Amino acid sequence: MTTFNIAQWRAWAPGLTSQADWRQWSQDPSVFTPSADQAPDVSFLPAMQRRRLSRMARMAFAVGWPLAEGLNDLPLVFVSRHGETPRTLEILKELAAEQPLSPTQFSLSVHNAVIGLWSIMRGETSEMTALAAAGDGLEHGVLEAAALLSEGAPAVLLILSEEEPPVDYAQWIDDVPFAYAVALLLTPGEQWTLTLEPNLHQKQRTPRPHALNLLGTLLGNHPACQHHWEHRTWNWQRTL
Numbered sequence: 001m002t003t004f005n006i007a008q009w010r011a012w013a014p015g016l017t018s019q020a021d022w023r024q025w026s027q028d029p030s031v032f033t034p035s036a037d038q039a040p041d042v043s044f045l046p047a048m049q050r051r052r053l054s055r056m057a058r059m060a061f062a063v064g065w066p067l068a069e070g071l072n073d074l075p076l077v078f079v080s081r082h083g084e085t086p087r088t089l090e091i092l093k094e095l096a097a098e099q100p101l102s103p104t105q106f107s108l109s110v111h112n113a114v115i116g117l118w119s120i121m122r123g124e125t126s127e128m129t130a131l132a133a134a135g136d137g138l139e140h141g142v143l144e145a146a147a148l149l150s151e152g153a154p155a156v157l158l159i160l161s162e163e164e165p166p167v168d169y170a171q172w173i174d175d176v177p178f179a180y181a182v183a184l185l186l187t188p189g190e191q192w193t194l195t196l197e198p199n200l201h202q203k204q205r206t207p208r209p210h211a212l213n214l215l216g217t218l219l220g221n222h223p224a225c226q227h228h229w230e231h232r233t234w235n236w237q238r239t240l
Helices: 019-027 055-068 085-096 103-109 113-122 137-150 210-219
Strands: 002-012 076-079 128-131 156-162 180-198 224-230 232-238
Touching: 002 055, 002 137, 002 210, 019 210, 055 113, 055 156, 055 180, 076 113, 076 137, 085 103, 103 113, 113 128, 128 137, 137 156, 137 180, 137 210, 180 210, 210 224, 210 232
Parallel strands: 076 128, 076 156
Antiparallel strands: 002 180, 156 180, 180 232, 224 232
């Protein structure tokens, strides 16, 4: 059993930038038509720094930066199942065409590039972790953050970011309905309880990505939710 508080949260997707937008989407997703070209506003960063950021990184910064304001020595847990798929696809195309690879593109395609950029741009030297978990990456990220809280961190920032995959990956990636990022500022407490139980008899998957499903729970002030992935069932319980 893992306990923690969610002190603050933010989320972004193309066309979903406020809590009112997310509340409407959680109640009726059919009203939402994502724009593949839209990117979040990161004008709080200098222009030279913004140029290095992919849309996935911009999404992570857009949701995480406001939650980190005023907090020093803030550990970060970054979660993305698929990572920089547009960048990696371009690199693969260059390899297939026997073209020289861009060192910059390669360095920014690795899974911990986002936390490296975060550390540089914020001057942050606290512990940072990048995870590539399965469909329940949210819960694995929470466990990592809870471990840092148990070691004495007063708060941990958890960011999940997924880019809409290129059409070339459509056959293999079916769990990213649109580009999105979610940030949770976790603190010690007993507001939330997270438990895991095996489901050995039937594979199940929660239809929405777990992070987006959690937003519906938060916005609806619901006391609990369940997330299923393969043979694992995660139980979220809130003390209201």
